[in-house]
Amino acid sequence: MSDNTAAPQAAASEPSPAIEAVSLSKSFGAFKAVSEVSFSVKRGEIVGFLGPNGAGKSTTMRILSGLTPADCGTARLCGVSVPARPDLAKRHLGYMPENNPLPEELRVIEYLTWRARIKEVPPARVRERVEAVMEACDLARTARRKLIGTLSKGFRQRVGIADALLAEPDAVILDEPTIGLDPHQILGIRDLIRSLRGKMAVLISSHILAEIEQVCDRVIIINGGRIVGQGDKESLRREFFPGRVFSVVCAADAAAVARRLGEFEIGVIVTEVAPPSPQGVRTLRVQLPEGAPLGDTLLEKLIAIPDARLREVSEERASLEDIFVAATRRSRDIVSAEIGV
C-alpha cells in the first residue's frame, strides 16, 4: 500500500522538465519536417541535439521557442505550454537562433541592456546581469563598447550566448553555437556551456560531434524528422553497437583465434584487419556477442594459444560519430523499407 502511494507523491513533487516536446509534428506543404518528436530535458542537464542537415533540428527548436507553431503535439517550457501561454513560457527561455542575428548598429553593452529590459530583468538588476554575462562570455574587457557590426564571428557568437543567458532562464536553446568559430574560440564556448551544468537546462544542436561528446550529458539524434536515438553515450552504444569489439595484435591467425575462443563462447567473430607484418604479426578484430562473459577473461584465453606471441589487446569503443552514423543509417534503412525502395 505504501509503495502504491509513494510513487504518485514522488511524481507530484518532481519538478516538470525544463524543456519538453510531446509528439511534435510539423509539415511544410507535403514535406514532413518533424514527425512525432518527443523528448525532455531536465533542469541542470546539458543535452546535445544531433542530426544531418534538414533532419528537423532547427524546426524542433523553433517550435520549442514559440517561433513556429506545431501541427500537433505540445511544446512545454518548465511545464508551461508554449502555444497556449507564449508570454509566460518565454520567460523561462534563453534562445540563440541559427546564424545568430544581431543588430549591427548597436554597441554590445547597449544591445544587452536593451535585451535585459525586454526580457523583464528587474530594472535594479539590469546592469548587474549585463556585467555578469559580459564577464562570463569574455566580452567585458574587449568588446564592451564595440559596434556589433564590427565584431568578429567569435565575438558575435559570444554576444548571442550572453543574450541567451541574460535573464538567467531555466531553459537555454542554442542552435549551432560554435558554427564558424576557430578552435580557440570553440574551447572557450565549450567551457562556458560546461559551466551551465547544474544551473539550467541546455539543449545544443551542433554538427561537431566531438564537441557534443565532450560537453553533453545526453544526446538526442534526429533524422528525417524522427528521433532515431536518445540517451547517454553508453546506452546509445549498447543500442547501436551491441556486444564488445577488441583489437588484438598477435602472431596467431584469425582461424586459430576463432577456434580457441569458440571453445568458450558461441558467436565470436574474428577477422583479420591488416595483413601479417614481415615478422608474422597480425592485427585481428574480435567481436563478442552482447553479454558475453568472455570479454573479461579474453587476455587470459589468448595468452593460452600456442605460439600466439600476443603483443596487444585493446577494446574498441564506438565513438559518437560511429553511433551517429549507425543511427542515421538505420533510420534511413527503415524509411526505405517502409516506402519499398
Add this chain to the structure above:
Amino acid sequence: MTRRFLTLFFHELRLQLVSPATYVIATIFLAIMGSIHWMALWGAASDTQDWLPSENLFRLHWVPALFFIPMLTMGSFAEERRMGTLAALLTTPVGPHAVTLSKFAAAYLLYMGLWALALVFPFLTHFTLVGAAADPRVLGASSLIGGLAFVASSAPLYIGVGLLCSALTRSMLVAGITSFVIILALLSANKGLFWLADTHETLRWLYAPAELLNVGKYAEDFARGVVDTRPLLHFGSGAILTLGVTALVVESKA
C-alpha cells in the same frame, strides 16, 4: 505590458535616429515642403488665390504621405525579417502586438516630427519678411492647427499600410513600392469611384462611398476648422485594421 512597449518604442526611435537614412529622408522632406511653401507664397504674391499659403502646405499632404511614409516604414519589418532579428525578438516575452505598436508609434512620432519641422517655413516667412508680420494670412494659425490635426489623424492609416507591406516581405524595395501603390489607391479611390458613377447610369450609388473616401475634401475641411466624425472613423478604422493584420502577419511569418 506598458514597460515592454516603452522599451521597444524607445529602442525603435533610437534605431530611427541613429540611421543616416532618416536624415536623408528628413532633408528631402524639408526641401520639398519648403519648395511647396515658397511656390504658394510666390503664387499669392503674383495673383489672387483661393488658398492661404499655410493652407496650401496641407492641401498637398498627399506628397509626403505618398513618398515619405513608404520610405519611413519600408524597413521596419522587412529588414528585421531579412536579418533574422525579428525572430530573435519574438523569442522573448514580447508579443507581436507590442512589436507592431512600438514600430507604429516610432514611425508616427517621426513623421509628425517632420511635419512640425515643416511648419518652420510659415513661421520664418511671418517673422522675417518685411511687412509680412502684419499680414495675418501668411501665418494662418487656425489653418495650421487644422491642417496639422488632419495630418495627425490621417497618418496612422498610411503608416499602418506601410507597416503591413513591410511585414509581408523581406525586401525593403518591394515593401516600399507596394505601400506606395496602396497609399496611391487610397488617396485616389474617390476619383475612380466618381468617374465610375459619372460614366455608368447603374453605378450612381457609388457617389456616396466616393464622398466618404474623399481625402482631399477632409483635408480642406480640417484646414478650415470643420471637423466631423467621418474622417476620424475612416482613418481610425483603417489604421486599426492594418495594424491588427500586421500583428497577425508578424506572428505567423516570424
